[in-house]
Amino acid sequence: MTSPTAAPVILNIAAYKFVELDRLPERRAEFRKLCADLDLRGTIMLSPEGINLFLAGEEMPVRHLLQVLRQDPSFADLDVKESVSDSQPFSRMLVKLKREIIAFGIAEICPEKRTSPKLKATELRQWLREGRPVRLLDTRNQYEVALGTFKNAEQLHINHFRDFPAAINQLPAAAKQEPIVMFCTGGIRCEKAGPMMEQAGFEQVYQLEGGILKYFEECGGEHYDGDCFVFDGRVALDAKLKPTGALQCFACQAVITHDDIQSPHFLFGKYCPQCYLTPAQAYEKQLAQRQQSINRFANPLPGAQPYDNFREIHVPGKLAGSSMIDFLDAWHAQTGRQSWLNWIADGLITAETMAVTAAVTTDRIVREGERFVQHLPNTTEPDVDGAIRLLHEDEFLVVVDKPAPLPVHASGRFNRNTLLYIVGQAYYPEKLRAAHRLDANTTGVMVLCRKYAGSRHVQPQFAQHSVEKVYLARVHGHPLWDATVCEAAISADPEKHGGRSLDAAGQSAVTALQVLQRDADGTSLLEVRPRTGRTNQIRVHLWHLGHPVVGDTLYLQGQQFGASQTLTVGAPRMCLHAWKLTFRHPQDNRLVTYQAPLPGWGK
Numbered sequence: 050m051t052s053p054t055a056a057p058v059i060l061n062i063a064a065y066k067f068v069e070l071d072r073l074p075e076r077r078a079e080f081r082k083l084c085a086d087l088d089l090r091g092t093i094m095l096s097p098e099g100i101n102l103f104l105a106g107e108e109m110p111v112r113h114l115l116q117v118l119r120q121d122p123s124f125a126d127l128d129v130k131e132s133v134s135d136s137q138p139f140s141r142m143l144v145k146l147k148r149e150i151i152a153f154g155i156a157e158i159c160p161e162k163r164t165s166p167k168l169k170a171t172e173l174r175q176w177l178r179e180g181r182p183v184r185l186l187d188t189r190n191q192y193e194v195a196l197g198t199f200k201n202a203e204q205l206h207i208n209h210f211r212d213f214p215a216a217i218n219q220l221p222a223a224a225k226q227e228p229i230v231m232f233c234t235g236g237i238r239c240e241k242a243g244p245m246m247e248q249a250g251f252e253q254v255y256q257l258e259g260g261i262l263k264y265f266e267e268c269g270g271e272h273y274d275g276d277c278f279v280f281d282g283r284v285a286l287d288a289k290l291k292p293t294g295a296l297q298c299f300a301c302q303a304v305i306t307h308d309d310i311q312s313p314h315f316l317f318g319k320y321c322p323q324c325y326l327t328p329a330q331a332y333e334k335q336l337a338q339r340q341q342s343i344n345r346f347a348n349p350l351p352g353a354q355p356y357d358n359f360r361e362i363h364v365p366g367k368l369a370g371s372s373m374i375d376f377l378d379a380w381h382a383q384t385g386r387q388s389w390l391n392w393i394a395d396g397l398i399t400a401e402t403m404a405v406t407a408a409v410t411t412d413r414i415v416r417e418g419e420r421f422v423q424h425l426p427n428t429t430e431p432d433v434d435g436a437i438r439l440l441h442e443d444e445f446l447v448v449v450d451k452p453a454p455l456p457v458h459a460s461g462r463f464n465r466n467t468l469l470y471i472v473g474q475a476y477y478p479e480k481l482r483a484a485h486r487l488d489a490n491t492t493g494v495m496v497l498c499r500k501y502a503g504s505r506h507v508q509p510q511f512a513q514h515s516v517e518k519v520y521l522a523r524v525h526g527h528p529l530w531d532a533t534v535c536e537a538a539i540s541a542d543p544e545k546h547g548g549r550s551l552d553a554a555g556q557s558a559v560t561a562l563q564v565l566q567r568d569a570d571g572t573s574l575l576e577v578r579p580r581t582g583r584t585n586q587i588r589v590h591l592w593h594l595g596h597p598v599v600g601d602t603l604y605l606q607g608q609q610f611g612a613s614q615t616l617t618v619g620a621p622r623m624c625l626h627a628w629k630l631t632f633r634h635p636q637d638n639r640l641v642t643y644q645a646p647l648p649g650w651g652k
Contacts, residue, residue, distance in 0.1 A: 057107045059133060059135065059138070060133055061104070061138065062103075062104050062111055062131055063262065065237045066126075067164075068099045070096070073095050077095060077144045077145075080095075083114060083117060084142045085142065087110035087114055088106055090104070090106065090141060091103045091142060093145070094146075096150045099150050103139075103281060105138055105139055128259070130263060132286060137282075138292075152211060153213075153245075157248075164243055164256065165247060167255070167257075170257065170258065170263050177272045183228050184203060184229045185230055185232070186231040187204050187231075187233075188205065188231050190207060190208055193234070197273065199273050217249055227253065230255045231243060231255070233261070234278065236260035236263070265288050269288045276293050300319065300320050301321065301323055303324065305321050309321050336442065342474075343437055343475045346471050347435030347437060350430070350435055350466050351465040351470060351471065352428070352463070355429050356428055357427070357428065359422055360423045361422060362377070362380065362398075362420070362422070362423055364418060365417070372413065372415075373412065374393070381461065382544075384461070393408075398421055400419065400420075400421050433454055433455045433618065434452035437450070437471060445498065445502075445634070446499065447472065447499060449468070451491070451493060451494075453616065454618065455467070456615065457486060463615075468483075469483060472497065485516070486582075488625075489614070489616075490615065491627060493628060494630045496632075496643070500635075514581050514582060515632070516632040517632070519577070519578055519629040520628055521565075521576060522591060522624060523572050524573055524596040524598055525571070526573065527573050528564055532564070534562070535558075535593065535594060536558070538554070538558060539551060539552065539555050539584070544610065548589075548603050549583075549584055549585050549589050550589075551589070551593055558583045560579045560580065560581075560586060560587060561580065562577050562590075562591075563577075572599055577591075591604075592608060593608070600616075601625075624650050626645070626648050626651055628644065630642065
């Protein structure tokens with residue numbers, strides 16, 4: 050009877066060398082072919098500063114690769130750490146080109162030219178046996194340290210090696226004169242960490258040659274507690290360099306114990322007890338990450354640097370049949386007729402028909418639905434307040450607290466310095482749609498829809514005036530009434546300056562107002578509930594009642610119009626705030642309320 054063939058022992062090797070390398074693409078191709086021919090798996094990283102590799106396979110092919118590698122003068126003295134396993138710890142073979150073979154991000158640190166003094170494993174053991182005063186410093190990540198480290202070693206509590214430079218600043222000042230022996234898994238991180246510490250003023254820095262793995266190989270587990278984390282399928286090795294059978298969490302890289310697997314907070318491939326978050330915690334984390342993304346796109350402001358702006362202009366039915374210049378002048382009267390004439394003369398307004406772009410003339414007759422493009426070269430937009438605060442997000446909605454001044458949509462001088470553009474960058478490639486409007490100078494709750502189905506459900510609620518809207522306004526004067534309802538109709542068309550007037554034949558508009566407090570400075574705080582949604586409705590009605598909004602530069606006291614629309618960033622704020630919105634959610638039609646924090650003037 051023939052006995053079954055024993056499975057081959059897998060030889061695992063780890064090695065690195067800092068050396069100036071050229072021909073990186075050619076070297077990658079050579080390594081790919083060689084490893085494929087030898088049926089090896091693992092990772093080889095090549096960079097201008099050297100090589101770092103973790104490979105595994107049957108012994109003879111691995112030895113052959115090392116023989117070929119050392120024929121290259123750059124790798125002739127490559128030091129290799131070996132261990133064996135019963136199975137292949139890697140799932141595939143990767144050869145990568147990187148800027149650094151170990152990510153650190155400080156160009157001045159060049160281990161290929163100089164490193165800190167190296168301390169052999171046996172010498173460190175002798176120091177520890179003698180009780181020699183020494184500070185042991187673990188340079189690894191927290192999840193690695195949790196599995197095992199040298200007795201009494203100091204931890205830096207970092208989650209990435211890039212955090213190391215900042216972390217050493219937390220060491221006590223006395224450490225700069227003490228002998229420090231730093232260590233990591235195989236020694237590569239210490240090649241950069243040592244010179245970094247010397248630059249920071251630490252006077253006696255040594256690095257454990259070959260790291261923990263070399264120490265295990267030569268000294269066993271003496272003076273070491275636990276196992277050593279490794280970056281392959283074995284996860285952890287004991288002091289005899291044997292796999293311990295530990296698992297690693299896919300999400301946080303923590304080592305998973307048997308008790309962890311039994312925990313209700315463990316789901317294979319998703320989370321473990323070390324990284325599990327309650328739904329509320331997960332939501333807050335997601336919100337915080339998205340807020341960081343919004344902040345990143347708002348600072349610096351995207352319209353602060355000159356760029357070529359191409360603005361679309363669509364012809365509405367009410368202006369069809371007009372000449373080009375009359376249409377443009379009516380479409381955006383604030384621009385001024387002469388500016389439009391200048392742009393037309395310079396060929397900066399074009400018509401697109403059947404993919405053919407052609408310049409337009411002033412007397413061309415426009416048709417409903419036609420699309421024109423205005424080219425605004427070297428555009429720099431006015432500053433706005435980019436401090437957008439994310440209040441809520443779910444699968445359908447994004448709700449923010451809009452600052453001021455900040456336009457919602459692209460219009461006039463603003464294209465990129467707008468709420469939709471900035472928040473849209475944080476949600477790209479999704480296309481966000483505004484469910485309603487807020488003036489550039491108005492702060493407060495703004496609802497954006499993430500899905501077309503959501504906007505089809507939410508936007509009609511605003512159009513049909515079924516959304517409950519509550520605003521706060523600080524106004525000039527002390528109203529003689531405690532509560533009132535204004536029903537003055539508002540013109541559908543803007544005046545030359547962009548403001549709206551009262552017009553008995555205009556759009557119906559209804560606003561309920563209640564005085565909350567009358568203050569000694571001659572202003573009053575009002576709660577305002579618009580029951581319709583006309584352009585500038587609250588501002589126009591308060592202006593009409595003789596109590597214009599404080600800080601409004603368009604609707605002035607004495608029922609006068611001002612000349613400016615959008616405030617500058619340094620100007621006093623307009624005291625109108627969209628405080629609360631209540632409507633039916635597109636997911637399940639339940640009533641939801643979103644509320645923005647009160648501004649300072651509203652408290």
